[in-house]
Amino acid sequence: MTELEPKRFLTSIFRVAVAAADPELTIRSHLPEKPKGRTIVVGAGKGAAQMAAALEKAWDGPLDGVVVTRYGYAAPCERIRVLEASHPVPDEAGLAASRALLDAVSGLGADDLVIALVCGGGSALLPSPPQGLTLADEIAVNEALLASGAPISAMNAVRKHVSTIKGGRLAAAAHPARVVSLIVSDIPGDNPALVASGPTVPDEASREDALMIVAAYGMKLPDAVMAHLNTPQAAAPRPDDKRFAGNQVRLIASAAVSLEAAADEARRQGVEAIILSDSIEGEARDVGSVHAAIAREVATRDRPFRKPVLILSGGETTVTLRARGKGGRNSEFLLAFALGIDGVSGVHALAADTDGIDGSEDNAGAFADGETVMRMRTAGIDAKAMLAGNNAWTAFNAVDGLFVPGPTGTNVNDLRAILVR
CATH class of the missing domain: 3.40.50.10180 (Glycerate kinase, MOFRL-like N-terminal domain)
Structure with a gap:
């Protein structure tokens, strides 16, 4: 393991996962x-x-x-x-x-x-948009969904009825x-x-399901959209x-196939690999904190997996917008992860969207290790404040931590790869 360069290794894992979905x-x-x-x-x-x-x-x-x-x-x-x-x-x-x-x-x-x-x-x-609605209405729906923190299944239940x-x-x-x-x-x-x-x-999601989702997540949709959802014509x-x-x-x-390919590549390079799940959902920062706790346990206690090991997971987290910072779900996941492993040696991670774009910037995600938060601090960046402001892109950009592979031509969701040496 001493000869492995972590960023190069993690990048190779990402490329193999993407290739499996070519x-x-x-x-x-x-x-x-x-x-x-x-x-x-x-x-x-x-x-x-x-x-x-x-x-x-x-x-x-x-x-x-x-x-x-x-x-x-x-x-x-x-x-x-x-x-x-x-x-x-x-x-x-x-x-x-x-x-x-x-x-x-x-x-x-x-x-x-x-x-x-x-x-x-x-x-x-x-x-x-259906008759009576406009492109502006559909954009408003899209923005409300992206800001809501709702899982993709709930988002699509609303989208298909508009x-x-x-x-x-x-x-x-x-x-x-x-x-x-x-x-x-x-x-x-x-x-x-x-x-x-x-x-x-x-799918089975009904118009009534869509209305319940809108209410449950407190979405503010245009009056014309709500009027449409309350008519039988909206039914899919x-x-x-x-x-x-x-x-x-x-x-x-699918993510499952790509994660298996990534695990095989890690083993080919001499590192045991564990797949936690290919369908992890939830708030990106919360999922990041949980992954950090697992990585800390492995790094300090050799449990539940013995190091060296590559911990893999896939799925699609969500981000509830609390401010208008720059970022995406992978960079937000990784900033929470970086805070959770601050000062822990031997842990290196990449979180990236397999389509090559995380959010609205040109990065797929970012890299982090146990010194990332310290480097941010040295650069004048308060990592906790950046996370609170949904500004993970700015934080990683300040320490040259962004991962920018460009468009990949496929999309099997997010790849999270955590190397514990």
């Missing part, structure tokens, strides 16, 4: 049978363009279609049109993209096939064509209906709707 490696084994009629491709998410490019290489018949991804995340495609829109705040380009996807599946017949390429980030990229494309509505618009959804899951528990708010996969299609009969859902990549 659509070019995973999509080929999940292709549907070719139809008698046309093959239309639609898709949305931060990795949708890379999925489209991989599908073009793997599919030897005719196809066309359109996908939407985040600005700067496009990949070259020959037959599938790639659109770009704003994330995490929806914009007019996203509105146009939603219309393009709905247009692409309209007028299809029973002999036609729709291949839906869906991954994380699609919710913001597909704004499509949309004409989410909650299975895109698949319903394609009826009677068969829809096969190829999904890269960034959702704890890998429920495909929650990825990108399920444009082609309905149910999973037993006959329009979905014959459709298929295929999970082509």
Whole structure:
């Protein structure tokens, strides 16, 4: 272990985890049978363009279609049109993209096939407010959800009831064509209906559930949105709707697979690896404190795992906004973690979003060790105050602790890797 450079080691773990979710490696084994009629491709998410490019290489018949991804995340495609829109705040380009996807599946017949390429980030990229609501209303909903601290399942229960494309509505618009959804899951528990708010996969959450979630988290939504949610027209299609009969859902990549690949890579480099869970949720700073307690116990008492060891976890934490600082859920997790291991030697950690972006800045996450808080203090940064102000990006930027790999082309949620030497 003495020859291991922690940042280099942790970066290698991240890259192997991302590679395990590379659509070019995973999509080929999940292709549907070719139809008698046309093959239309639609898709949305931060990795949708890379999925489209991989599908073009793997599919030897005719196809066309359109996908939407985040600005700067496009990949070259020959037959599938790639659109770009704003994330995490929806914009007019996203509105146009939603219309393009709905247009692409309209007028299809029973002999036609729709291949839906869906991954994380699609919710913001597909704004499509119902009649009577505006893009501004949908942006307000999105901002309220992101600030609420609600888990992703609750967020998507609300989102799909304020949309004409989410909650299975895109698949319903394609009826009677068969829809096969190829999904890269960034959702704890890998429920495909929650990825990108399920444009082609309905779930059981009802309009009444959405209203209860709004009340439970104290969300302040526009009056027009609340009026819409209180009408039967807001109800999303149910999973037993006959329009979905014959459709298929295929999970082509997930956090679980990527964490196993990361663990195998650690062992290949001579470090035992433990996976805590691939579906951890909760407030980012609280999850960070718990992970710090585990790391301290290993570092000081060799329990519950013997060192050297790599502790891995995945899932999607949430951040309740208390101020308007710069950050994201991974950097906030890691700042709480850094405070929890302050002064503990031999502990090094990386927390990063596998899509390459944590929050709205250009970093995927950050690195921390037992001296991170001390370095912040030397730089004039009060780590506790930064955490209180949701300003983790600023704190790690001050000590050159940000991790900036760039867009990865996939998204299987967050990766937390803690090395105890």
